[in-house]
Amino acid sequence: MANQPVPVVPLWEIIARSREGTRVEEKAFDMNIFRTASHLKQQFGIRYDPEAPVPADDDMADRLFVAGLQFFLEIGTYCMNTGRVIKFSRDEIEKALLQAPTAITKGDGADCHVTVHRQVEGTEEPIVYAGVQTTMLSDDDFSFRFYRECAKDRCVDGIWGGVVDKIASKHDVIAGTPLEIYAYRKHVEIMRQAVAAAGRPGMVIINNAPRSVATLGLFDRESGLRPTDSWFSNGVSEMKIGYDDLDRVAYGLACGVPLKAGTGATLGGFSGSVEGAAIVAVAGAMQSLMVQCAQHIAVVVTPFHVRSRATRSGLWAEALALQALSRNTHLILDGAHGDHPAAGPGTRQYFYESAAGFISTVVSGGHHQGGTRKFVIGNVPNYGTPLESRWMGEVCKSAVGMSRRQANEIVKYLLEKYEPSLKEAPPGYTYEHLYDITTDRPTSEYSALYDEVKREFEGLGLRSKF
Amino acid sequence: MSTQQPTSVGTAQDFAKRLQGAIVSGDAAQARKIAEEAVQKGIDPLMLIKCGIGESASEVGRRFDTGEFFLPDLVMAGDAMLAATEVLETALPQDKVQDKKVVVIGTVESDLHTIGKNIVAMMLRASGFSVYDLGYDVKSNVFITRAKDLKADIIAVSSLLTTTMPYMRELIDDLQAMKLRERFKVLVGGGPVTAEFAAEIGADGYGKDAVAAVQVARDLLHLVG
Numbered sequence: 113m114a115n116q117p118v119p120v121v122p123l124w125e126i127i128a129r130s131r132e133g134t135r136v137e138e139k140a141f142d143m144n145i146f147r148t149a150s151h152l153k154q155q156f157g158i159r160y161d162p163e164a165p166v167p168a169d170d171d172m173a174d175r176l177f178v179a180g181l182q183f184f185l186e187i188g189t190y191c192m193n194t195g196r197v198i199k200f201s202r203d204e205i206e207k208a209l210l211q212a213p214t215a216i217t218k219g220d221g222a223d224c225h226v227t228v229h230r231q232v233e234g235t236e237e238p239i240v241y242a243g244v245q246t247t248m249l250s251d252d253d254f255s256f257r258f259y260r261e262c263a264k265d266r267c268v269d270g271i272w273g274g275v276v277d278k279i280a281s282k283h284d285v286i287a288g289t290p291l292e293i294y295a296y297r298k299h300v301e302i303m304r305q306a307v308a309a310a311g312r313p314g315m316v317i318i319n320n321a322p323r324s325v326a327t328l329g330l331f332d333r334e335s336g337l338r339p340t341d342s343w344f345s346n347g348v349s350e351m352k353i354g355y356d357d358l359d360r361v362a363y364g365l366a367c368g369v370p371l372k373a374g375t376g377a378t379l380g381g382f383s384g385s386v387e388g389a390a391i392v393a394v395a396g397a398m399q400s401l402m403v404q405c406a407q408h409i410a411v412v413v414t415p416f417h418v419r420s421r422a423t424r425s426g427l428w429a430e431a432l433a434l435q436a437l438s439r440n441t442h443l444i445l446d447g448a449h450g451d452h453p454a455a456g457p458g459t460r461q462y463f464y465e466s467a468a469g470f471i472s473t474v475v476s477g478g479h480h481q482g483g484t485r486k487f488v489i490g491n492v493p494n495y496g497t498p499l500e501s502r503w504m505g506e507v508c509k510s511a512v513g514m515s516r517r518q519a520n521e522i523v524k525y526l527l528e529k530y531e532p533s534l535k536e537a538p539p540g541y542t543y544e545h546l547y548d549i550t551t552d553r554p555t556s557e558y559s560a561l562y563d564e565v566k567r568e569f570e571g572l573g574l575r576s577k578f
Numbered sequence: 579m580s581t582q583q584p585t586s587v588g589t590a591q592d593f594a595k596r597l598q599g600a601i602v603s604g605d606a607a608q609a610r611k612i613a614e615e616a617v618q619k620g621i622d623p624l625m626l627i628k629c630g631i632g633e634s635a636s637e638v639g640r641r642f643d644t645g646e647f648f649l650p651d652l653v654m655a656g657d658a659m660l661a662a663t664e665v666l667e668t669a670l671p672q673d674k675v676q677d678k679k680v681v682v683i684g685t686v687e688s689d690l691h692t693i694g695k696n697i698v699a700m701m702l703r704a705s706g707f708s709v710y711d712l713g714y715d716v717k718s719n720v721f722i723t724r725a726k727d728l729k730a731d732i733i734a735v736s737s738l739l740t741t742t743m744p745y746m747r748e749l750i751d752d753l754q755a756m757k758l759r760e761r762f763k764v765l766v767g768g769g770p771v772t773a774e775f776a777a778e779i780g781a782d783g784y785g786k787d788a789v790a791a792v793q794v795a796r797d798l799l800h801l802v803g
Binding site for chain 1: 642643645648649650653687688689690692693694697739740741742743744745769770772775778787788
């Protein structure tokens with residue numbers, strides 16, 4: 113816990129600004145995002161190139177960084193609770209950027225690892241937290257086996273968790289009720305037992321309940337989340353924050369734990385154009401640093417029209433934002449466009465979409481620690497398998513050393529395959545269809561598909577290290 | 579769509595076309611000015627509401643769906659429509675004033691996600707609905723109370739978390755328990771929500787995306803044109 117410096121602007125000052133900053137109507141704040149991003153896009157000559165979903169224009173990345181910083185200085189962060197805007201001076205931001213750590217140790221004992229600032233096209237190992245996020249699992253025993261199998265994969269450094277589908281096989285886990293606290297807490301205990309059973313008792317586990325009160329209940333040195341795990345605080349898209357998010361920040365700071373945060377841009381949202389989303393993504397990272405006091409920052413661009421983060425324009429915006437931040441700061445960064453594919457598990461498209469995001473992130477200077485996730489989950493439990501978790505680890509680690517130009521060619525090839533079916537993506541299958549539930553091994557069909565796709569990627573130049 | 583300057587003597591069709599241009603380009607001041615000019619010249623306000631505003635709403639929706647327009651374009655077009663409508667409605671004979679269909683919309687309890695809900699609200703507003711946005715973390719009883727107060731036609735509910743989807747079911751159950759189920763159409767949507775889930779909980783409609791949500795809302799109320 114010694115690696116937690118006092119933020120340049122401490123939490124109490126952030127809260128004071130949220131209560132004393134300029135009061136603005138939310139609609140006016142939102143429209144100002146659009147106007148400012150549009151203006152800065154022109155001023156700094158930021159231009160989207162559909163032929164370069166993984167861009168390699170260093171000069172534009174550097175201009176994007178300046179535009180994003182300028183945007184954050186002008187716009188600030190809107191506090192949903194008070195209707196006021198939290199702002200920072202250039203001096204404060206620059207000091208915070210300088211003070212940010214270049215490396216954080218996570219995990220416990222023999223299972224610890226160091227997450228470092230990664231360079232664009234860098235050879236530093238990306239740290240991968242896979243597992244499954246937001247998915248409901250049918251019961252405690254199944255959850256244990258599921259997480260144990262995920263934890264066995266050595267290409268994965270940490271695992272995300274979901275939550276059990278029903279308590280006592282009967283009661284829905286409903287956010288905002290005491291069952292949220294109970295279910296998430298018991299689930300994290302299962303995760304802790306599962307990683308121990310996999311022989312990795314100090315492995316990083318992460319979970320995040322809808323409300324802070326439930327998330328804070330997950331922290332417990334013995335059987336829950338440890339200070340050596342990853343503590344996460346969301347922001348609200350775009351350029352907003354709520355006190356509920358800051359509750360997690362307050363608790364993390366009080367405990368002296370390195371925090372992770374992410375505040376995204378929405379393609380089609382108030383950031384407007386693709387270029388606007390890239391500017392807002394950079395500014396969102398500044399918000400994560402300054403408002404959410406994060407030492408590890410997720411850069412997120414979510415397209416609105418399609419339920420996939422790996423769209424052509426989404427890949428471009430997030431990759432350029434990552435490169436802008438990686439080249440101009442020593443922040444520890446995460447990409448997010450490999451999670452949330454439109455296609456479901458057990459489909460070829462799932463592998464294509466997620467790999468496009470993983471590769472793009474790794475060559476752009478990011479780690480990938482957002483877990484495997486799917487938009488198309490409905491209320492179907494067990495919507496995922498450990499094989500998608502392994503895929504995330506294998507692709508991320510194997511993409512190290514690749515140039516952006518190589519990555520761009522692979523991603524363009526993949527886009528050709530899945531782009532036409534993003535809107536009507538195949539929903540995929542549940543665990544019961546893809547795994548033998550008695551042995552917890554993939555079915556021969558699913559194994560064959562995995563191996564076939566892996567060979568295809570090797571043919572494209574992604575040499576598997578596993 | 580043209581944004582050309584008005585001709586000295588405009589026909590009804592000219593005004594409708596100019597109004598469409600102002601709305602699609604998000605120019606509220608110009609839309610209001612054109613509406614005022616049309617009223618002064620005795621152009622049928624009902625025709626302008628249907629052709630000028632109604633058709634531009636469809637055009638704005640189409641452009642948003644194709645990615646040509648973004649959320650701010652919807653906001654500006656919505657403001658322009660509102661500005662023109664205010665002027666034109668004052669010129670309508672009382673018996674011609676048509677009540678707008680009313681939608682109350684919000685994100686369910688314990689769910690703080692807003693952007694998808696905001697986009698649907700904008701799209702509905704741009705399509706001529708009177709939309710009351712209750713925000714996020716909205717309790718079931720608040721949806722119902724506001725829907726009753728506002729004499730809403732539709733309650734539109736969003737959820738982005740699997741653990742908050744049960745509140746959609748709760749809302750429908752509450753409406754049934756209060757014998758209000760037939761009074762409101764319930765439209766659901768959001769990241770993890772599926773058509774199957776919507777059918778399972780007894781919702782009237784499911785919007786896969788914002789454009790679909792508007793069409794479903796129109797279908798539910800049998801709106802034509």
